[in-house]
Amino acid sequence: MRVEVVMPQMGESVAEGTIIKWHKQPGDAIEKDEILLEISTDKVDSEIPSSHEGKLAEITVEEGKTVDVGTTIAYIETEKDADIESSDNGESEKAEVAEDTAERSEEATAPANGEQIETKGRSGKDFYSPLVRSIAAKENVSQSELESIEGTGIGGRVRKQDLLGYLESRGTKPAARPTKQVQAIKYTGPMENVDVVEMDNIRKSIAKHMRTSLDTSAHVYSVSEVDMSKIVAFREKHKAEFQRKEGFKLTYTPFIADATVRALKDFPRVNASVDMDKGEVLEKRFVNLGMAVAIEDGLIVPVIKGADERSFLGLARETHRLANKARDKELDPDDVQGGTFTITNPGIFGNLYGLPIINQPQLGILGVGAIKKRPVVINDAIAIRSMMYLTLSYDHRVLDGAVGGQFLQRIVQYLEEFDGEGIL
Amino acid sequence: MTQAELSELVKRSEFTPVAGLSAEDCVTLYYYMQLTRTFEMRLASFYRQGKMVGGVYLGTGNEATSVGATYTLEDRDILAPTHRDIGAHFVKGESLRAMALQLLGRAEGPTGGKDNGLHQGNKEINTLGMISHLGAMISVAAGAALASKIKKSGQVAIHFIGDGTSSIGDFHEGLNFASVMELPVVYIIENNQYAYSTPNSKQYACDWIAQRAHGFDMPGIVVDGTDVVEMYRVTKWAVERARRGEGPALIESQTMRMRGHSEHDSADYVPQKVMEKWEDKDPIDILKNYLRDWGVLTDVTREQIDEQIESEVEKAFEYALDAPVPEGPEAANGVYAR
Amino acid sequence: MAEITYIQAISEGLREEMQRDESVFLLGEDIGNYGGAFKVTKGFVEEFGEERVIDTPLAESAIFGMSIGAALQDMRPVAEMQFSDFVSTGFNQLVNNAAKIHYRWGAAVPMTVRMPTGGGVHGGPFHSQNTEAWFFHVPGLKLVAPSNPYDAKGLIKAAIRDKNPVLYFEHKYLYRREKQELSGDDFLVEIGKGRVAREGEDLTVLTYGSMVPTSLEAASHLESRIDVEVIDLRSLMPLDMELIIGSIKKTNKALIVHEDIKTGGIGAELSARITEEAFEWLDGPIRRVASIDTPVPFAPSLEEYFMPNPDKIAAGIQQLWDY
Numbered sequence A: 001m002r003v004e005v006v007m008p009q010m011g012e013s014v015a016e017g018t019i020i021k022w023h024k025q026p027g028d029a030i031e032k033d034e035i036l037l038e039i040s041t042d043k044v045d046s047e048i049p050s051s052h053e054g055k056l057a058e059i060t061v062e063e064g065k066t067v068d069v070g071t072t073i074a075y076i077e078t079e080k081d082a083d084i085e086s087s088d089n090g091e092s093e094k095a096e097v098a099e100d101t102a103e104r105s106e107e108a109t110a111p112a113n114g115e116q117i118e119t120k121g122r123s124g125k126d127f128y129s130p131l132v133r134s135i136a137a138k139e140n141v142s143q144s145e146l147e148s149i150e151g152t153g154i155g156g157r158v159r160k161q162d163l164l165g166y167l168e169s170r171g172t173k174p175a176a177r178p179t180k181q182v183q184a185i186k187y188t189g190p191m192e193n194v195d196v197v198e199m200d201n202i203r204k205s206i207a208k209h210m211r212t213s214l215d216t217s218a219h220v221y222s223v224s225e226v227d228m229s230k231i232v233a234f235r236e237k238h239k240a241e242f243q244r245k246e247g248f249k250l251t252y253t254p255f256i257a258d259a260t261v262r263a264l265k266d267f268p269r270v271n272a273s274v275d276m277d278k279g280e281v282l283e284k285r286f287v288n289l290g291m292a293v294a295i296e297d298g299l300i301v302p303v304i305k306g307a308d309e310r311s312f313l314g315l316a317r318e319t320h321r322l323a324n325k326a327r328d329k330e331l332d333p334d335d336v337q338g339g340t341f342t343i344t345n346p347g348i349f350g351n352l353y354g355l356p357i358i359n360q361p362q363l364g365i366l367g368v369g370a371i372k373k374r375p376v377v378i379n380d381a382i383a384i385r386s387m388m389y390l391t392l393s394y395d396h397r398v399l400d401g402a403v404g405g406q407f408l409q410r411i412v413q414y415l416e417e418f419d420g421e422g423i424l
Numbered sequence B: 001m002t003q004a005e006l007s008e009l010v011k012r013s014e015f016t017p018v019a020g021l022s023a024e025d026c027v028t029l030y031y032y033m034q035l036t037r038t039f040e041m042r043l044a045s046f047y048r049q050g051k052m053v054g055g056v057y058l059g060t061g062n063e064a065t066s067v068g069a070t071y072t073l074e075d076r077d078i079l080a081p082t083h084r085d086i087g088a089h090f091v092k093g094e095s096l097r098a099m100a101l102q103l104l105g106r107a108e109g110p111t112g113g114k115d116n117g118l119h120q121g122n123k124e125i126n127t128l129g130m131i132s133h134l135g136a137m138i139s140v141a142a143g144a145a146l147a148s149k150i151k152k153s154g155q156v157a158i159h160f161i162g163d164g165t166s167s168i169g170d171f172h173e174g175l176n177f178a179s180v181m182e183l184p185v186v187y188i189i190e191n192n193q194y195a196y197s198t199p200n201s202k203q204y205a206c207d208w209i210a211q212r213a214h215g216f217d218m219p220g221i222v223v224d225g226t227d228v229v230e231m232y233r234v235t236k237w238a239v240e241r242a243r244r245g246e247g248p249a250l251i252e253s254q255t256m257r258m259r260g261h262s263e264h265d266s267a268d269y270v271p272q273k274v275m276e277k278w279e280d281k282d283p284i285d286i287l288k289n290y291l292r293d294w295g296v297l298t299d300v301t302r303e304q305i306d307e308q309i310e311s312e313v314e315k316a317f318e319y320a321l322d323a324p325v326p327e328g329p330e331a332a333n334g335v336y337a338r
Numbered sequence C: 001m002a003e004i005t006y007i008q009a010i011s012e013g014l015r016e017e018m019q020r021d022e023s024v025f026l027l028g029e030d031i032g033n034y035g036g037a038f039k040v041t042k043g044f045v046e047e048f049g050e051e052r053v054i055d056t057p058l059a060e061s062a063i064f065g066m067s068i069g070a071a072l073q074d075m076r077p078v079a080e081m082q083f084s085d086f087v088s089t090g091f092n093q094l095v096n097n098a099a100k101i102h103y104r105w106g107a108a109v110p111m112t113v114r115m116p117t118g119g120g121v122h123g124g125p126f127h128s129q130n131t132e133a134w135f136f137h138v139p140g141l142k143l144v145a146p147s148n149p150y151d152a153k154g155l156i157k158a159a160i161r162d163k164n165p166v167l168y169f170e171h172k173y174l175y176r177r178e179k180q181e182l183s184g185d186d187f188l189v190e191i192g193k194g195r196v197a198r199e200g201e202d203l204t205v206l207t208y209g210s211m212v213p214t215s216l217e218a219a220s221h222l223e224s225r226i227d228v229e230v231i232d233l234r235s236l237m238p239l240d241m242e243l244i245i246g247s248i249k250k251t252n253k254a255l256i257v258h259e260d261i262k263t264g265g266i267g268a269e270l271s272a273r274i275t276e277e278a279f280e281w282l283d284g285p286i287r288r289v290a291s292i293d294t295p296v297p298f299a300p301s302l303e304e305y306f307m308p309n310p311d312k313i314a315a316g317i318q319q320l321w322d323y
């Protein structure tokens, strides 16, 4: 039978050993206790005698290699048959020990060390931890409210996460809990081929706002498609004359702004902000429309004040004026404040659509994709139309999917039904 | 082998007892020393074959000291051995099988796998189990002797102490107390020249450790610990003296630790010359020569004994290797006496 | 930067301090030519001479007594216990003499005691113990227990430079198992400061020494379900209560893990301190995973049962999380 030769442990703290020399080669006969190999550990060098008489069958670890204590380093083929021999093989016991402990580990884990400690006396449901009690006190959660909460702990105990979940759905500010301080992972590699660029203040404040927004709002997204063919045709027809009369180009922006403003009037809940502390949603009866503008090294969102009171032309002129001011870096603080809803244009670079981050404290932002000619099915026939994607990011804390979805569809509807009657 | 079996092999006609030892006694001493050597060499191999857990400490060179001194004891007497005294355990009556089970940490062994090495005690044969903390057993042995004195049981205790161990404070406390109370205890220094890597020159400044006996007002004797007959003779004298109520004694056996401190230690700090000198004084060879010279054992019969020992050792280990390891939860039991 | 083991880190720390400061010297059994039972001081006699690397007789009480005497004369002795278990034969000198001198008459005792500690190495009842709790109860001593090469080096250096008796618990199981790349810089790890070994939100494991890698392994097994924070205490006396309480206030659940036995261990004190300082922040009982209350058994099957391992810790974490 084949028996294993293992790397022995030569001292209490020794974890590995190196094979210096094999005194026998595969095929060689070997006597019991004859020197088989030499090993070295950082404590001692030693000659290892064979545990069996027989033939060296196989060497599994070559000279010069270092392996863990207990690793099989060779096999010896012995004359005796397995039954008799296994009794003399130290390895079989080791296997037994391992098995034995593996079997036990399941029940052993608990009583021996971790110890399954039962909460005696009070059942899980009746017992509230000091933390749950202190959060409840701070948040004015009454005893009967506490009792109504479904506990997910052992025995139905209300755990921290249960109470926090309850508070969230109740719409009250959860107990002050140190917010997660995420330690951003930093690049620590070599710097030779890395250019270091200082962040300016705009960049820093954008970074901060973006992060804050994601930490504040529960972002959800809806995407829709708009057939812009009518608007495209209208613009083609009027753009030269418009340019001559107004002195600037007719873009698609005022069309979209106009449709959005009208939809916002239909859905005041979207044109709102939220105060979680007080548990109030503030619906605005006016629309101040933010228009994201890409500038040299950043992005800024000037606001068209009173957008709901402006005509199509009025929207077009104000958009043009603010965009120019933005590019010239001449916006006043007032120009960028007070927005109630924002439109941004990821399509400007030809992309189909983007999923924008809400501009706090607003509840939604519309992302406008690129207009592209695409084959579409109309009345079971394929037609080529100028299509555009619209995406809406909105705050699920306050806006349900139904509201968000219908609001987006309303914009689509206004754009597709555009007739251009007397707008210029 | 039993005493009767050994007696069979002895040619007793031409022999006049030495130091009170009959021909049978001499053969029995040979048996225990050779048994010790054979047993320990097996352990050394097992260690290198990965069959042992933990360290292995051998008493090669110490056989005459351990066996010769313990051979002076009666069954009722008390033995407090230390970590190189497998031979003493055997003489006092520990079985080979129990010893093999103990050293392999098996469930059936005397400590059930809870403690390692030669740490077992055995109330039946009156051996006291040592702890690793060297020196701790010095006053424990004195305490056992105190009980004997109080009970007037006539028991004597022997305790073995390493040369290194003689440096610890407990040595002073124990010997002083034993002497003040005139206890029936015999302390035997196994001066094997080294304490781990530390040579005697760094361990103590006096010529002999036995000199210190003077300060405690007890006899201090230096013996050639490689000669089992001398070892027996001197210890016998001290034991009988103690039994008569004349108090403790300190015997210093000069011998050599012929291997590393434990099997992981190659002992390359021992100068080659020193090793060679002591190789000429192998206690077993010395006894072999006596037996031959005295005409007690022919080489042929001696080899017969050796073979018999081989097979006894083999059997004990065969049994022990096959014996079950302790069940994990057993770890929790036995902290308190019930 | 080369990778070094935990034990090499200790050697490097000692060597650097001896090179830096003439008053640093070592004493212990077999530490000279032999280089120590675990070879921590291998090559030191050649470099620093027998006067600064002293092979002592087998006498722990004298080793400590001599260290105290030398420290009172402005030397900085580092005493090595061959195994921390043997500290007991020198106990009085540490707890009644070294620990109380500054309080009594104002003299500093800048000595370090190296304590090769712990089980998992099949050493049996007298070569495997965790003895830190014996000293935790003694005002005047500082206790540190590194879990990795960086801390091992930084803490041995800090211990030597400290003006007080510092017991340095180095875990034998980690000696050749823990490896890390260390810069050659002269760095210290402040005594009294713990470390977040793994950041998490759901539950805090407070641990030290050999149980740090073991707990991290348990935490990574549970990663997909429970976000475990693991705090490596590093310093047992003084404890970094700010770090500990901060973490408990974040996760609201504390599991203490140590290799020492449960009763009267460091965990008992930690538990009391957390209840005193952060009771209202607890969302579950403070629990412990520790060795069972017996001597350290020898046979591997028994020792396995005796000690915590990743499975037992993971079970403890899961149960506390479910609470």
Ligand SMILES: Cc1ncc(C[n+]2csc(CCOP(=O)(O)OP(=O)(O)O)c2C)c(N)n1
Pocket: B084, B132, B133, B134, B135, B161, B162, B163, B164, B165, B166, B168, B190, B192, B194, B195, B196, B257, B261, C029, C058, C060, C082, C086, C089
């Ligand atoms: C109190 C104590 N300190 C340290 C040790 C570690 N240790 C084990 S054996 C040994 C050397 C013992 O030497 P010696 O007393 O001469 O006995 P020998 O091993 O040479 O027979 C040492 C230092 C110990 N067991 N007990």
Ligand SMILES: [Mg+2]
Pocket: B162, B163, B164, B190, B191, B192, B193, B194, B195, B196
């Ligand atoms: Mg010695």
